[in-house]
Amino acid sequence: MGNRDRRWIVFLLLMVASLLSGCTESQTKREKEEQPSLFKMNGELLYGEEEKFGIRKLNGENDEPEFPAGKGRHYHIQFLNQPEQIEGKTYYLSALHQETGQQNDLYEAVIENGQSGAKLVFDQPGTWKVQVAVDDEPYAQFTIQAE
Template sequence: MSILIMQQPIFLFERKQENSIKEINTSKELDIIKRIKIVSISILYTLSLLLFGCSTEDKTNWTESPTFKYDQMTMYGTEGKFGIVKANGEKDEPEFPAKQGRLYDIYFLDSSKGVHENDGKKYKMTATHQNSTETVTLYEWDIWSNKSGAKFGFDKEGLWKINVTIDDKPITNFIIKAEELK
């Protein structure tokens, strides 16, 4: 009988130890499961950002922007913000001849700003061709009395998106068509 008594406590001890081992294993398993969930969620979040949030696909509507009238001049740009008019060249040639430079008059048309509010600020015009991801700087200069000039050209025909900034702050963008001279 004494042997039986001795074995029973040992058995209980082993059983007790077994339960604590199971508890430890269960808590370790839960910790591993939590870590797997966190890693899985992180991976899904990163993938969704890459697929949807950081898309570099150009969403530009590649149609020529409409012209508008300002002081009896037909302008290219964005009415009420920015306008550009060819200052030299032949009347019967395209406004933006491809592979040739021209002189343009630049107008900053935001009526909410005073005539001299942009004085001394630097504007910059950049352009991207419809079939390219490369952006080229067309012109960069100072503004005086909401006017400036620019001399630039386009190296190939087709649609170009022109972006305009003042002191590196975006003002507007618009689409023009550069055409070969005939």
């Protein structure tokens, strides 16, 4: 086998490896977009935007989903990115049902110590895009699955 043949084989192997790598990256990106926004912080699973906003359920049944459709649950809300800058400001949560286009106002309160409690109800199952605003300015957005 000559030098030219070896270079051709190396080139082909590099092309195949590049194609496989690109498929993996696009598949991972697509999976992340389809998954609810879930991350771990201090040993707890939170929904939201990592290093910015997190929410977790505080009550309900152990075997029920994190966001049970049609049932109000209490949630702990955390503002993770420089909470001292938004201390005392009002936050507002709303959600848009991705299949029906229904918009729901979820909760409004004042931020104290970078956190809040909230009782939320997602009235129908499906994917919801949750939007967080602080003093009417967009702050975070993420998706959840109500079941």
